[in-house]
Amino acid sequence: MATGHHQYMITQLQSPSIGHHGCFEAKVAKLTVMENRVLMLVTLAKTNKEIARALGISPATVKRHVENLLRKLRLRNRVEAAIYGLMVQGCPAPDRSICAFELWREALQSS
Numbered sequence: 001m002a003t004g005h006h007q008y009m010i011t012q013l014q015s016p017s018i019g020h021h022g023c024f025e026a027k028v029a030k031l032t033v034m035e036n037r038v039l040m041l042v043t044l045a046k047t048n049k050e051i052a053r054a055l056g057i058s059p060a061t062v063k064r065h066v067e068n069l070l071r072k073l074r075l076r077n078r079v080e081a082a083i084y085g086l087m088v089q090g091c092p093a094p095d096r097s098i099c100a101f102e103l104w105r106e107a108l109q110s111s
Contacts, residue, residue, distance in 0.1 A: 031069055038065040042078055043085030044092055 031039065034055070041051045048062040055062070066078065075081050086092075091099035 031072060032065075035065050035069045035072070038062060039069055039081060039085045040089060042066065043082045043089060045082065 034057075037055060038051055041054060046054070048059045048066070051062045052059045066081070069075075070077070070081060073081065073084060075084060086101050087105070090096070090105075091101045093099040093102075096102045
């Protein structure tokens with residue numbers, strides 16, 4: 001990974017801030033309700049077709065929502081969106097105590 005891209009990823013991962021209750025708060029443009037639903041499903045590694053079926057919309061509409069949320073959040077691709085979603089929404093694993101993402105997040109909060 002190139003140094004410039006690595007720095008970009010670090011900047012993007014740090015874009016949510018830790019609020020006074022220890023929760024991540026987005027510092028970016030607000031997403032619509034549907035964009036938030038799409039982001040949640042992207043975070044769960046769902047495809048556009050799977051998201052479309054789950055939300056009762058077309059894959060083309062899902063694609064448009066993904067494009068909009070990427071633009072609003074200033075992200076480059078779905079992987080960055082999934083990481084961002086994890087940072088904002090937390091780990092989807094049933095047992096968060098063993099979730100590597102949650103352990104990283106706790107370490108970040110304590111530093």
